[in-house]
Amino acid sequence: MSAAIRNYALVTGAYWGFTLTDGALRMLVLLHFHALGYSAFEIALLFILYEVAGIVTNLVGGWLAQARGLRFTLFAGLALQIASLTALSLTNPDWLPALSVAYVMGLQAASGVAKDLTKMSSKSAIKVLVPANADGALFRWVALLTGSKNALKGVGFFMGGALLSWLGFSGALLAMAAGLALTLIAVAISLGSAMAGPAGGIKPKFRDVFSRDRKINVLSAARLFLFGSRDIWFVVGLPVFLASELGWSHIEVGSYMALWVIGYGFIQAIAPKMLRAKTREPDGRTAQIWIAVLIAVSAAIAAAITHDIAPELAVLGGLLVFGIVFAINSSLHSYLILAYAEGDKVAMNVGFYYMSNAIGRLTGTVLSGVAYLYGGLVGCLVTSIAFLTLAWVISAALPSRSGASTQS
Incomplete structure (x- = not known):
């Protein structure tokens, strides 16, 4: 080994x-x-x-x-x-x-x-x-x-x-x-x-944590809206909908969401095989395409609930499809930040990127309660779609070829 x-x-x-x-x-x-x-x-x-x-x-x-x-x-x-x-x-x-x-x-x-x-x-x-x-x-x-x-x-x-x-x-x-x-x-x-000292012996200044690399800033902004879109309907809206509208018990809600997270992680782990990354490494264009797929899935779930077309099946089945597509998006982003990160500043680049991720999650958590209060689960999904659309627009500025070598 x-x-x-x-x-x-x-x-x-x-x-x-x-x-x-x-x-x-x-x-x-x-x-x-x-x-x-x-x-x-x-x-x-x-x-x-x-x-x-x-x-x-x-x-x-x-x-x-x-x-x-x-x-x-x-x-x-x-x-x-x-x-x-x-x-x-x-x-x-x-x-x-x-x-x-x-x-x-x-x-x-x-x-x-x-x-x-x-x-x-x-x-x-x-x-x-x-x-x-x-x-x-x-x-x-x-x-x-x-x-x-x-x-x-x-x-x-x-x-x-x-x-x-x-x-x-x-x-x-x-x-x-x-x-x-x-x-x-x-x-x-x-x-x-291993990993004992600063990269290249460089002692960074704190102001360097704010990235000056355009593609890292663009990816971080897209990540903010991507993860905000998930938590807008997943954190509060979905559990409350399952309990209040579908009559699920706390154990049923907790078990379903735990199993969803496990399945979500499994898809993330096999995402490179699903995207055939060994023959063609993904880039910004790939990320934008998969966000578009996520928008379509979310819109389909919202439409089914609005028109009362098997709402329970739409939510449960739609959540499974959403989980698969979102897991692919998440893996793509986690790869791209490391591909874009500078070798001697990788920790600061990654830290800045996940700061954006944390802001997105916090924003999504707050909006989840507000959106459900005023619009129910459909309100959450519509707000989520708005965030996904912003992520899609921002992702258009990512390089179409990531140059995804480990030396980027």
Whole structure:
């Protein structure tokens, strides 16, 4: 096994371990505080800082990784998650609700910082580790990492519910902290000096985190609207529709969405094969075409609901098709940012890009509630289509040939 593949496997393993705890933690917090009688609004507050933290972390984390090395930020993310899980286990049901919410919000923010440090480090590491002369390897490696992460996040949802039933809230958190600590120790010992220092010995200035590369800025703007379009109807609109309009139970809604995330991750992992990327690497034109397909799928679902044409089948079947097409779009974008990233600034380029992703998710989450309140699921889908249209227009400015070598 080559050193590059070995180190890729170690980084991926660390990211997998983190992702399991990330998905499980969300389910643990949601179910535990729901059982304590917290309102939906109070529970939603617990996750707001988690999303906000991603915006700042990706920007600062990219600069930090460039200055101190990707290994430093990877280990920092894992260590911070371990600390957050341990501290969360200390919550007491007898605390005043305001104190509990504030305490958990703060630790959720820390967990959000940990997530984005780990994600940025893992994805940037692929650019560093991928062999320069391996045709199509960059797309395959990033698709495998991204797809497996999302599939495992879905598994984490199930794991969180199971651990809560088996060990209770505090016991589940401590068990996850212990497991992740073992992962950190194993990776730290095995990774050695790989990814240890700043690329090329360059000490970047903080102002350099804001990209001056036009294609990275264009791709980041498209990513903002692409991921905002998903969360506009997926975060609030879809679960509420399934529960209130179709009469699904909480278990049915949670299980369906967990399975959707797992399937979504599987499609991301095999996207290079679906696009035959080994013979022709994708470019900006490819990204624009697949956004157009996503617009068509979303419009078809909205039209079926509006005209009462088998609305349940339209939503459930349409969501499966949407998931397949969106997963391809996501993999394409994750590949293009690494293809476009400069070799000596890869961490900062990736951090800036995922900052846009975090802004899109936060915007989509807020608009999801507003759009559903005023227009139901159709309102969410129409707003989502507007975001997708903006992403499509912006993507027209991407290079038609990415020059997607690992040296770009």
